[in-house]
Amino acid sequence: MTLLDPAQLSAALILLDRRDDVAIARGQLMPGSTLYGGHTVAGMIPPGHKVALRDIEQGEPVRRYGQIIGFASRPIRRGEHVHTQNLSMGDFERDYAFGVDAHETAAAAQPATFLGIRRADGRVATRNYIGILTSVNCSATVARAIADHFRRDIHPEALEAFPNVDGVVALTHGEGCALAAEGEPITVLRRTLAGYARHVNFYAVLIVGLGCETNQIDGLVEAEQLERGARLSTMTIQQTGGTARTVAAGIDQVRALLADANRVTREPVDARHLMVGLQCGGSDGYSGISANPALGAAVDRLVTHGGTAILSETPEIYGAEHLLTRRAASREVGEKLVARIRWWEAYCARMEANMNNNPSAGNKAGGLTTILEKSLGAVAKGGTTRLVETYEYAQPVRARGLVFMDTPGYDPVSATGQVAGGANLICFTTGRGSAYGCAPSPSLKLGTNSALWRRQEEDIDLNCGRILDGEQSVDETGAAIFELMLATASGQRTKSELHGYGQNEFVPWHLGAVM
Incomplete structure (x- = not known):
């Protein structure tokens, strides 16, 4: 195949790699527009879409970025719009070549800094929130009601005296019950909730539950080794005595935290944080x-x-994972990535889907x-x-x-x-x-x-x-x-x-x- 020089292309097209079979339209291309070497556009091509730079036979691979993006599902002629009507998926081998392109990165001579919020444990925050998390969907309304009491757009006076508090936010979800008490689903949910409960951008967190859900708060705390205290408190609607009492108790707990949360200051810290x-x-x-x-x-x-x-x-890295495995710091890191790709292939097969459902x-x-x-x-x-x-x-x-x-x-x-x-x-x-x-x-x-x-x-x-x-x-x-x-x-x-x-x-x- 003759490699095209980018200079041969008109200003209307972008060529990303000399090995590419397609170029990208900078703007809308009209039928009859001149491409290069006297060749013309065969039909209207929208901005950001692909135009064929050569004749491509059915079944041939089509390249962009110098990499295969699919296979011609019918013959494609130079100047044609290349898209769903003539380009489809196909299987091909990818060379994972673990670590061959990995290289050490030299440290910057002068560290960059930002104004961060240093927590007592040495971690650095970029924001300073108080969070309301829920163990189950059933407590979402109560959590929202607690947070809404402190919304600046509804109750501007609530946080007026606390300018260093970025807000009180309720992060609710649709899960927490009607799932197995053990296994991957509840493990992933608890791991996610615990990650937020510990997040450096929260000064403190309140977890609200209903009381009878599968995802019991005590089980969450134990499984994720969370520590209750001034920065992490919990309550349930059933134990507290209903919706109104739980909302009132939650508001009181948040209000008691505001003065201390407001005492934070920003200081210069390294960008490594x-x-x-x-x-x-x-x-x-x-x-x-x-x-x-x-x-x-x-x-x-x-x-x-x-x-x-x-x-x-x-x-959304499927089909390009080989570019990452080549940069893996070790074979183990690369193989863990490939294992996740294989999990997704099996997951899609089990769900009667395929990876090309995306885009x-x-x-x-x-x-x-x-x-x-x-x-x-x-x-x-x-x-x-x-x-x-x-x-x-x-x-x-x-x-x-x-x-x-x-x-x-x-x-x-x-x-x-x-x-x-x-x-x-x-x-x-x-x-x-x-x-x-x-x-x-x-x-x-x-x-x-x-x-x-x-x-x-x-x-x-x-x-x-x-x-x-x-x-x-x-x-x-x-x-x-x-x-x-x-x-x-x-x-x-x-x-x-x-x-x-x-x-x-x-x-x-x-x-x-x-x-």
């Missing part, structure tokens, strides 16, 4: 070109300063065709440093550097696991648009294209579309993202925080049967 969860949602054909690699450049900077980044969404309808409208293509763009969020560890959902993250946590691709479930693992900041790339927040950890949203920025600027914190516009390089945008991470960790509010997002996005991963 940052643990950033990496997310992408509402992805489009530009995600793997602008926002994701720019976030990857920011992650590389974070790692040089001793910080941690959590790459997740296992169904979503919005992803496809934005130009992504197969999960292979989506995954190759998604892994770019992880930058280029070594993969130092692989974790299961909501496990505490202890390692420093780039790690992987097994989660679903659904953003609220995925980010919930990352925060339970210790993430004190979320960075979320989007091409179609997102309105997401994540209490108690602030969530930065990074747009992939300038059209999205102009349309939904009130929800997007930074426009990575300047890369596509030729105004900024990937590395320059990565530097801007890293600076925004530090500013946000120092207390600067994100767009989602200003809108009040965060309470409804707590969604633990539901596993197993509902009885």
Whole structure:
């Protein structure tokens, strides 16, 4: 195959690798538009979508990023739109080559800092909340009522004297009963709740239950070795005497904590105290070109300063996992990642689904065709440093550097696991648009294209579309993202925080049967 020089392509197209069979449209291409060498577009091609650079026979692999993104389901002619009508999934061998591309990352000469909140145990917070957690869905209304009493938009006087308290939030869920008292489902739920109960961004936590649920609070405390005290208290509606009394008791408990919670101060701390969860949602054909690699450049900077980044969404690295295993710090780390991939394949087979159910309808409208293509763009969020560890959902993250946590691709479930693992900041790339927040950890949203920025600027914190516009390089945008991470960790509010997002996005991963 003759490799094309990017200079041969018109300014209307983006070629990512000389081995690629397709290029990406910068804007809408009209039928008859000239591509290169006198070749023309065969039909209308939307922004972010793919156009064939050569004739491709049925069954042949199609490459983007120099990697296979699918196979031609019928003959494709040069200049044609390449998408769901002519590109499909197929099996092929991937060389995991454990660790061959892993390299040590030199520490930054001058450590970056942010203004963090140092807790008594030495951990550093980026926010200072009081949390209300629930053991079961039955106590969700009571938990919300307690937190609502302190909402600044409803009762501004409640926290007026406590400016250093970021808020009181209720994180409720739909589980906790009608599941087995032992086994993976309740273990994962308890691990998730415990991760939030211990989270550094909570000054204190109150856990509210009903009293008769399967997920007994005493069982949760014992299984996760939580310690009740001034910073962790519990109550049940049945024992306290009903809804009104439990709400009143909860309000009294929170009110008693406010003065001490307000005494925190921010001080300069090393960026090694940052643990950033990496997310992408509402992805489009530009995600793997602008926002994701720019976030990857920011992650590389974070790692040089001793910080941690959590790459997740296992169904959205499927087909690109070999790029991560090649960077694994050890064969064991890489094999743990492959084991999670195999678990997902078996899970989908058992549920009569397949991994290519992802991309979503919005992803496809934005130009992504197969999960292979989506995954190759998604892994770019992880930058280029070594993969130092692989974790299961909501496990505490202890390692420093780039790690992987097994989660679903659904953003609220995925980010919930990352925060339970210790993430004190979320960075979320989007091409179609997102309105997401994540209490108690602030969530930065990074747009992939300038059209999205102009349309939904009130929800997007930074426009990575300047890369596509030729105004900024990937590395320059990565530097801007890293600076925004530090500013946000120092207390600067994100767009989602200003809108009040965060309470409804707590969604633990539901596993197993509902009885």
